[in-house]
Amino acid sequence: MNILDKIVADKHKEVALKKALIPVSQYETSVLFDRKGKSLSNALRQSASGIIAEHKRRSPSKQTINQNTNVGQVAKGYESAGACGMSVLTDIKYFGGSLEDLLLARASVAMPLLRKEFIVDEYQLLEAKAHGADVILLIAAVLTHQEIKTLSETAQSLGLEVLLEVHNQEELEKSIMPSLDMLGVNNRDLKTFAVSLDTSKTLAAQIPDEFVKVSESGISSVSAIQELQPYGYKGFLIGENFMKTECPGTAAKTFIESLTHDK
Numbered sequence: 001m002n003i004l005d006k007i008v009a010d011k012h013k014e015v016a017l018k019k020a021l022i023p024v025s026q027y028e029t030s031v032l033f034d035r036k037g038k039s040l041s042n043a044l045r046q047s048a049s050g051i052i053a054e055h056k057r058r059s060p061s062k063q064t065i066n067q068n069t070n071v072g073q074v075a076k077g078y079e080s081a082g083a084c085g086m087s088v089l090t091d092i093k094y095f096g097g098s099l100e101d102l103l104l105a106r107a108s109v110a111m112p113l114l115r116k117e118f119i120v121d122e123y124q125l126l127e128a129k130a131h132g133a134d135v136i137l138l139i140a141a142v143l144t145h146q147e148i149k150t151l152s153e154t155a156q157s158l159g160l161e162v163l164l165e166v167h168n169q170e171e172l173e174k175s176i177m178p179s180l181d182m183l184g185v186n187n188r189d190l191k192t193f194a195v196s197l198d199t200s201k202t203l204a205a206q207i208p209d210e211f212v213k214v215s216e217s218g219i220s221s222v223s224a225i226q227e228l229q230p231y232g233y234k235g236f237l238i239g240e241n242f243m244k245t246e247c248p249g250t251a252a253k254t255f256i257e258s259l260t261h262d263k
Ligand SMILES: O=C(O)c1ccccc1NCC(=O)[C@H](O)[C@H](O)COP(=O)(O)O
Pocket: 003, 004, 054, 056, 059, 060, 061, 062, 186, 190, 216, 217, 218, 219, 237, 238, 239, 240, 241
């Protein structure tokens, strides 16, 4: 069993428990439920930098990254740094995040917010909407073709954009469908935790042009982005590189300035 299998097994239990405690009607009547979502895919298409900056306290690969964060301040810092959007990890057990983090980020910024979660059930889409998300992540490694179809169509019907994440060609082939907005290639091997930009480079040509391409994980330098841009990547998801610093917003600002200055 790899780490993703463990996380997903726990997630099924967590969702079953929540379903018993909180009815979907509570989400459907929340103030944020009817809010019109912001498009991350459009923001990435129009951006020179394409940075999606992540809020991440800890992770299975790095354990503690930054336990002393104020998510509202981090969100404001990322927005004023010029990030196109923010990814907010909401998993508690493995990443130290929460739905409250998403809510606090929503209350602090107007930019598109991605709920970074291990989504296995439509219930989590309603949660995402009610807590201010604009985008949800679906991970091909843990979902069947039919599950991706049902979840992505439901997400879009709720006004949520969909970022579909793959690690290899097989996952990509089973996932391509019209109800996706962005295709993310994760550079992290979830068995070894090794990161390699070659994963993004190898899969790029097989991603149809209608999807915005996003490269995820292990990006720690401006030169890495400059290496990936010729492969058609418009989005770059960066967590640890910003979060390991005392002020993630300032780290993002310096990074984005350096990236756009070189253009
Ligand atoms: O980050 C991990 O260790 C991890 C382990 C297992 C499943 C997912 C994991 N990370 C989620 C992510 O996709 C990253 O947080 C995101 O791409 C940012 O990566 P990084 O810039 O390397 O922090």
